[in-house]
Amino acid sequence: MITHIEGKLVEKNPTDVVIDCNGVGYFINISLHTFAQIPDQENLKLYTYLHVREDAQSLYGFSSKSEREIFKLLISVSGIGTNTARTMLSSLSPDQIKEGIAGGDVALIQSVKGIGIKTAQRVIIDLKDKVLKVYGLDELSITTNNTGKDEALSALDVLGFNKKQSEKVVEKILQTQPDASVEQIIKEALKNL
Incomplete structure (x- = not known):
């Protein structure tokens, strides 16, 4: 798996970036949270996650390892795909998602466009113990x-x-x-x- 990419920022959009790494341009999907964290400098390092499906391979980039871990936890929930997880990270910060899951805040998770009450409840049920354990939250x-x-x-x-x-x-x-x-x-x- 590609864990990070560092190179020259060629293109920057709210949903994706292109990073030139030794002559190869990598198209990387990003959340609005990551977009806000990216400085307008030439050199950029993003932590990545490679999502492989039968018909496509997509690279997702994150400004921090913490955001990447939250993304991986979210896509492990049935009914949450990569686009929904990216939308969640665009609507809420990784810390807000962590706290929402740990605190059982269904309304917060449901506030994300495309997330219904059942999906929000499933996210909390599936991830609450993991979030509390991994992040040592009380x-x-x-x-x-x-x-x-x-x-x-x-x-x-x-x-x-x-x-x-x-x-x-x-x-x-x-x-x-x-x-x-x-x-x-x-x-x-x-x-x-």
Whole structure:
């Protein structure tokens, strides 16, 4: 398997890139998350996953090993193909997917276009134990943080703040203060919005 490709960035699109590696151009499918992480520099390294089917071979690229592992876990679930997994990683960050699965957040997983309630439930049932074990997450802290984060975002939305901007600010707050209460998150967010 090809584990990574490093070379000259020839073409960059929201869904794919072309990397020239010693005269050979590799067409690599990417998520919007990876697209946002790619710097506009000539040299680029992506961690890859080669998906082989009877009629095609497709190369998928990721900005981090963590994102690649989440992708591999997602495609191991019945009903989740490579395109659906890529859509999930385009709609949610790898951390959001990990936390959503670990916390049993069906609504978060279902918020991805093309994912119904049964598929979202299957993803959580199939992957919850693996995510908790592989990433060493504590189920209780994930659930608590998820609830506090959601409540804070809901409150900021009611106050009229931009949803995407609020999410970024709340994410930063939770990275520095993971045990912050809903009130603390809102107070800190108001200072930064």
